[in-house]
Amino acid sequence: MIDFFRKNKKNAEKIKPTANDVVVIKRSDPKSCGGTDATQNINAPKTINSDKIVFFSVTSALHPSKKVSHETENIAPGYVSAFGIPVKNGTFLFLETGRSFSCHDKRNFSWALVKDDPFTELAQIVKCHNLAKNNGFHSRTHGLPENFGGSVEILYDDGEEISFSNNQVPVISSDAGTEIAQFFTEKMNGEKALLPDTDSLSEICYCEERGDGGSLKADLHILNDGSGVIKRASRNSEGTEYTNDIPVDKARVDEIKKIISNHGMFAWQGAIDAKHHVKENSKITFGFANGEEIVVEDHRSLPEKISVAFFNIKLEIAVKH
DSSP states (O other): OOHHHHHHHHHHHHHHOOGGGGGEEEOOOSSSSEEEEEETTTOOOOSSOOEEEEEEEEEOOOOSSSSOOOTTTSOOOSEEEEEEEEEEEEEEEEEEEEESSSSSOOEEEEEEESSSOOOOHHHHHHHHHTTGGGGGGGEEEOOOOOSSEEEEEEEEEESOOEEESSSSOOOSSSSHHHHHHHHHHHHTSOBBOOOOOOEEEEEEEEEEEOOOEEEEEEEEEETSSSSSEEEEEOOOOOOEEEEEOOOOOHHHHHHHHHHHHHTTTGGOOOOOOOOOOOOEEEEEEEEEEEOOEEEEEEEEEHHHHHHHHHHHHHHIIIIIO
């Protein structure tokens, strides 16, 4: 599916909105506190023909339509954030839910790499709840203490797109949010794709190429006793190189392994950069005792709670000490 999406990239570029497509509905005074900026892409389609989703990201506060007791097994969430993308070895899914939309309340999140391809079924849920009806509308009210709304970003293999956001009010119905959460829960409980164990890691290498000609490489070699040694080499924009070796105790290596497993980094391989379109300049290579490698790149289109692991690994092996 990824290759098919890339083959249709030209089609996607053809239907990208131009400046003439976007109408300004509201514009706040940049000198005043607060205010709302709102735009509408007048050519954003309200009907989607494709059934092949290649990127799915829906996050919204919800106002449950029915009151349910906390003893009920299935409680309508007050917040849902669901994400799905095809990767090299299956489908990467992420789900976060909360009893309320407040960011101060407890939220539970989980991820899974599943063998199943859920995107055709997911496309039908999108059509059933008519998520394209608000396509192209974006509104942001400045100064709000938290996001009381959400955003929807859905890309299809033929270049069609659903994109809208509003940080004042929920962007999808409670029924839609509940069904999406239930769908993701079901799929994430399905057959998982196999991933290597972090205990089989022998090496973690962070590489970065900077625009000014500088570079950084930090290679963590994991030893038999669980500790490690970081071999770090950097080059500044003038071409001067610096190298040093840094011993790492087992506790720190274990913490790095925990970051990797908690955020599913081995499952990122093959994830596309669907939204940012940033030229790649850094990557992490995981090497295993059997000689296999997994390479993940920065600027992937992943949820923030997942993608933050890339920076945390960089911090642990390339920045600290």
